[in-house]
Amino acid sequence: VDLGLADPIEEQTKVFLEGLVGTRGVLLVGAGEDRNQELRAALWDPLVESLADASLVIVSQDRFTATLPFEVLMGKDGRYLVEDRSFVYLHDLQAIGGFEQVVSHNYDSLFCVGGVDFNERDEPELLAAATVRGEEQQAPTERWEFWGSLDQTRSEVATIRDLHKAFVRAGARVVVTGTDATEERVIVEMPRASVVHLATHGYFRPQGLPSMWQAALDETERQRDETGGMRGGLLTADRKLTGYLPEVLSGLVFAGANLERKESRLDGYLTASDVEWLDLTGVELVTLSACKTGLGRSASGEGMSGFRTSLLRAGAKTVVTSLWQVPDDATERLMARFYENLLRNKMGKLAALREAQLWMLRENRRTYDGNGRPFTWGAFVLSGDWR
Numbered sequence: 001v002d003l004g005l006a007d008p009i010e011e012q013t014k015v016f017l018e019g020l021v022g023t024r025g026v027l028l029v030g031a032g033e034d035r036n037q038e039l040r041a042a043l044w045d046p047l048v049e050s051l052a053d054a055s056l057v058i059v060s061q062d063r064f065t066a067t068l069p070f071e072v073l074m075g076k077d078g079r080y081l082v083e084d085r086s087f088v089y090l091h092d093l094q095a096i097g098g099f100e101q102v103v104s105h106n107y108d109s110l111f112c113v114g115g116v117d118f119n120e121r122d123e124p125e126l127l128a129a130a131t132v133r134g135e136e137q138q139a140p141t142e143r144w145e146f147w148g149s150l151d152q153t154r155s156e157v158a159t160i161r162d163l164h165k166a167f168v169r170a171g172a173r174v175v176v177t178g179t180d181a182t183e184e185r186v187i188v189e190m191p192r193a194s195v196v197h198l199a200t201h202g203y204f205r206p207q208g209l210p211s212m213w214q215a216a217l218d219e220t221e222r223q224r225d226e227t228g229g230m231r232g233g234l235l236t237a238d239r240k241l242t243g244y245l246p247e248v249l250s251g252l253v254f255a256g257a258n259l260e261r262k263e264s265r266l267d268g269y270l271t272a273s274d275v276e277w278l279d280l281t282g283v284e285l286v287t288l289s290a291c292k293t294g295l296g297r298s299a300s301g302e303g304m305s306g307f308r309t310s311l312l313r314a315g316a317k318t319v320v321t322s323l324w325q326v327p328d329d330a331t332e333r334l335m336a337r338f339y340e341n342l343l344r345n346k347m348g349k350l351a352a353l354r355e356a357q358l359w360m361l362r363e364n365r366r367t368y369d370g371n372g373r374p375f376t377w378g379a380f381v382l383s384g385d386w387r
Contacts, residue, residue: 001050009042010064013039015035016039020375039073040074044081051085054085056350057087059087059088059090060091061089066089069087069379071357086354088382088386089382089383095312099385105346106194107194107284109173109174109193110194110196111196112160113177113197113198113199114156114200114289116150116254117255118254119258121182121256147257150199150328151328153200156332157197158175159336161175163340163344164339166343168343174189174193181200182254182256183255183267183268183270184266186198186252186254186270187270190286191279191282194283195287196283196285196287197286197289197335199335200289201257202253202307251307252270252307253269254269254270276314281315284317284318285349286311286318286319287338288319289322312383318386319382321383322381324375327375334380338352348386349385350382357380364376
């Protein structure tokens with residue numbers, strides 16, 4: 001199905017999301033509804049006839065479409081797409097062929113991080129060389145953000161631990177909080193668990209941090225202006241780049257990230273590049289209860305490179321990530337419902353997430369005079385094996 005030129009739809013997507021997130025999910029009367037209807041008419045409605053009554057829609061996103069959860073689009077009848085269909089997002093459609101025929105839900109071991117102390121940290125011993133596959137990545141040295149505490153995340157991981165203890169009684173559980181929630185501890189514990197839940201700050205291309213990709217584009221443009229031709233284009237620009245690779249521009253924040261960086265330790269930032277060195281082939285599910293962990297840069301031949309893609313490349317079977325900053329209290333309630341569905345009700349991963357989103361949608365409508373407030377539930381998307 002040819003949707004036409006990308007640029008107009010990209011602008012519609014940007015305007016729609018700015019309104020959605022900026023107004024805390026309240027679909028404003030007039031302009032807000034117009035933005036929703038315009039985007040849905042351009043991006044979704046042309047597909048409806050081909051999709052027929054399919055209950056599951058597999059989406060392989062790229063460029064700006066990777067910033068949009070289709071679930072939050074709403075029709076004239078007031079129903080969101082999530083109410084009629086399930087959506088799973090795959091960074092590579094070929095990944096479908098890699099899913100095993102038999103679905104195994106091994107949730108025996110749990111690793112949770114929450115209530116991180118960004119101002120202080122324990123000083124663990126240096127990591128043994130065997131814990132990661134490759135050299136330590138140099139993290140950015142610029143200070144671009146001061147990370148505030150996320151009070152609800154401590155109770156969030158406690159709830160998940162209690163659910164796991166109740167319904168996976170023989171399982172192993174590791175929960176780290178406060179100053180113990182260091183980057184080093186996360187690197188060691190993640191490969192050992194079958195379920196990983198990280199409740200902390202996430203970031204994507206923070207302001208003030210240079211991008212190697214953008215530097216290449218800027219240098220190419222400068223050469224074009226000066227010479228009237230490409231003169232080697234990106235190859236010439238690449239030799240003069242200063243900045244950071246795209247994989248360093250997205251990541252998660254852990255204990256001590258607000259401290260001044262020391263050469264004797266890691267800095268509290270776990271980047272997408274760091275994750276790709278881990279062996280996560282034994283990990284059934286990774287949930288990133290954080291902000292903007294689903295975003296990434298559009299790279300030729302790679303689709304969206306970001307944190308979720310790095311986790312899947314490292315071997316994790318399923319990843320749940322967020323596409324925008326999410327409210328602390330609403331996320332705690334959504335995650336509690338998700339894990340209750342997963343562990344107690346034995347639902348599949350996508351079914352468990354969707355039911356939690358539908359539950360919060362119903363609660364919002366009841367509490368906020370019929371308003372679904374998709375800002376509170378729509379940011380989370382599932383990638384990988386959805387079963």
